[in-house]
Amino acid sequence: MNDTIQNLYDVIESRKGQHVENSYTCYLFEKGLDKILKKVGEEASEVIIAAKNGQNEETVGEISDLIYHLLVLMAEQGIQPADLQKVLDARAEKTGNLKQFHQVDHNS
Numbered sequence: 001m002n003d004t005i006q007n008l009y010d011v012i013e014s015r016k017g018q019h020v021e022n023s024y025t026c027y028l029f030e031k032g033l034d035k036i037l038k039k040v041g042e043e044a045s046e047v048i049i050a051a052k053n054g055q056n057e058e059t060v061g062e063i064s065d066l067i068y069h070l071l072v073l074m075a076e077q078g079i080q081p082a083d084l085q086k087v088l089d090a091r092a093e094k095t096g097n098l099k100q101f102h103q104v105d106h107n108s
């Protein structure tokens with residue numbers, strides 16, 4: 001999994017069960033699953049609105065918010081980035097794209 005995603009996930013996971021001053025992640029874990037799910041829903045809606053408005057800068061910001069909240073959800077549920085990687089790689093392999101991607105990546 002991409003380093004940026006993995007690093008963010010690791011920081012998020014390290015916030016579990018902690019109380020760090022001014023940490024929004026700690027606040028979400030303290031509030032619990034329903035709050036995290038509400039934020040995922042809100043952020044997904046904001047991605048849709050920004051994309052419909054055709055404002056790429058705003059859309060990228062909203063996608064980043066959504067990914068952050070999805071990573072908080074994953075950490076809350078004990079799902080690792082590697083679990084996603086396995087599923088996505090298996091799908092790519094099934095369609096023959098994993099090999100192709102690795103070949104291009106390797107030679108570049």
Ligand SMILES: N=c1c2ncn([C@@H]3O[C@H](COP(=O)(O)OP(=O)(O)OP(=O)(O)O)[C@@H](O)[C@H]3O)c2ncn1[C@@H]1O[C@H](COP(=O)(O)O)[C@@H](O)[C@H]1O
Nearest residue numbers: 008011012015020022023024025026039042064065068069
């Ligand atoms: N990537 C993020 C990140 N993306 C979005 N957010 C927060 O998500 C919130 C989304 O904004 P909203 O306006 O929807 O929510 P809000 O009104 O602030 O909060 P609610 O009352 O709705 O819960 C903002 O408070 C953002 O700061 C993030 N908070 C933290 N991180 C990263 O998470 C890691 C841990 O940070 P701490 O949370 O500070 O420990 C660090 O690497 C941070 O950069």
